[in-house]
Each structure stands twice: as structure tokens, then as C-alpha cells.
Amino acid sequence: MIRAEDGDLADALTSLSLPDGALVFVANAAVSDGWTAVLDELTAAYELSQTAVRAGGPIVYLLESDDLLGRRGIGSAMVACGLLSAARTLALETARAGVPVNVLALGATTTRDSVRFWVESLCRPNGPNGELIRLGADHLGKALP
């Protein structure tokens, strides 16, 4: 399952070969600062993640590196940091089954090929689990949430 509001990114991800039941959840970069918008986005992540976990599929949350740092507004920061914490918790719950849950944070210059490479890598069983991979360079020297 690919959940993406960004048409280009969705197109780039659709042709990937992913394990059965996999979820790639792209956080809506245009989420507003309003509470309803934030809750709707996090609820969508909850619902789709539960479906993936019940199917035994790996999960990758895609978000913007700037949002982990809180640079683009409170709504997108709440969603990004909330998804990171959710991934860390879910990784603990799925570790025994060898099903990975990871986060991929995109930078301003991240290419579609790079996204595809990392999404496939992060979905592999017995690979990284509970990890945050940050692409680009804007995050260098900055604090992880």
C-alpha cells in the first residue's frame, strides 16, 4: 500500500517491488497547523499501520527532514515527530516477527531514485528496524528528536 498525496512521489513509489502487506506512508507535507488536520493525518497513519501490522507487512514512514526540526510549521512538525515515535514503538512490537518499521526523512535535494532505493532497503526483513534515515545535508549538525 502506497499512501502519498504528492503525485510525483506516488508515481516513483508505485513501481517498487515491496513485500506483501507493506505500507509506505508519506506524511502530507501540506498539513495545516490546525488540530483537526493534525489529528486526521495521525489517525490515517494509525489506521493504515494497523492494517499493515495485521498483515505482517513492513512499514516505512516518509517525511521531510525539516519537519523533524520544526522548521515548516507546528502541524507538520507534530505529524513528523509523532510518526517517528510511533515507528520506534511499533518496531519494538514487530521485532520478534522480524518485520521492520522505519522512518525515511527527505531533504531538499533528495532524488526519486534515492527514495526508491531506501524504501526498498528499509522494507527488507532482518534489516534496519526502528531506524531514522535522513537524506540530504540540511540536518547535519542538528539535533534528533
Place this chain on the structure above:
Amino acid sequence: MSARIQGAAIVTGAAGGIGLAICRRLAESGATVVAVDVADRLGATVADLESSGAAVIGVQADLTTESGLDAVLASLDRAAIALTTIVNNAGITRDARLVNMTAGDFRDVLEVNLGAAHRLIGLALPRFEHGTIVNISSRAYLGNFGQFNYSMSKGALVGLTRALALALAPAVRVNAVAPGLIGTEMSMAIPEEVREKMVSAIPLGRMGRPEEVAETVAFLASDDSAYITGEVITVGGGRSLSK
């Protein structure tokens, strides 16, 4: 004793163990405490604080509702005291593995732990010329088995902290505290054998005390931390590192 804290300090979740300790500590620093909680026992909390000489205003309110938020702001208006501090401490747990978590339990935790803080800050900001916001996150934002909803809400609270720290600087500083296992009624309700196992994984060998969280909050709310914003301080006895 840290630097004095002037004006009014809103503390949500005031009737719980950590909330009461925060109220007491901020009052000791000179703040007029606006103690907010949905629970009936708030009256006893206010009486306890008043008996120790604290300047306190009790507001029994549900912060997930507009009327509850309005009640908090109305109490500030009546008191005619400048708002300088907000401590978002209200929180609940509804634990389950994600495979079994109900939509209601997911939503309830997000609404109380995150939505109430988000909306209270939004409504209170126009009254804030300068001051500090301290959000009580949790060590669970680093991940905790069976707490998808709670962990997500506390992580999002860190995101809120970071974004507001950038948006409101230099007039308002925004930080978070992430308590680990603290000796409150909630943690004492955990079965003893489970609690002992949890404590055994804490390098400092004990649960934290509510007063230790409150001391960190007072530090972040005062000018003692005047050059700190956008940070998370974990009060967890080293549990973030141990097996």
C-alpha cells in the same frame, strides 16, 4: 531555589502526582498557579496548595472541549494577572499493542495528551507577551512497547515544542520534559513484580520522584534556563540507555 517566576502559570493535569508537585514548586518560586484538571479531586489539590500558602486558582475543566478551554482563559481574565508560563502536563494512557488498539483508545489519548496542549497554547498565545512553555512529554517518545498512541502523542508534543521554539523566539521559550518511571499513583498501580522488573532496568536503581520532574520544570520555566529553547530534558534515571 531557582530564579523567581512572575505572573500566572497554567498547569494542566494539576491533580495528578506530577502535576501537584509542579504546582507546588512553581508556587514556591512566586508564580500564581492556575491549576487545571478534569478530576473532582482538584478541589483537594487546591486546598492542599492553599494550606501551604500558595497563590492558586483552581479550574475544573475538560481541555478537550471548547468550554473547558474557555474556562481556563476566563479564570485568567478574572484574576487580571499576566500569563507568563504554561505547563502542559495533562495526560492519559490506553495501552495495547497496535494490532489490538481500538480507534477510540487511539483518539482519546491523542486528544488529551496532544490536542489539549495544542489548543490551549493557540488560545493563550495572544495573552503571552513573553514567557515560557514547558510541555511534559515522556521517555516513551523514544519508543515503548504497547504504547503506539501514547508514544505518538508524546513524540508529536516534542514536534510541537520544536516548531514553537523556532516560531516564538526570542519572546517565548518552549521546552519539553520527558519523565521516565515516576512514583505516582499511576505507576504504583502497576503489579509489584512488573514494577520491580521495570525498576531493575533503571541504572539509578529507583523510580523518580514527582518533585524531581517539578524541579526540572521550574528550571525551564525560570530565567535560570534563559538560553535554552527547543530542547527535551529526560528525567529517567538513565533508562534511555540501559537494556
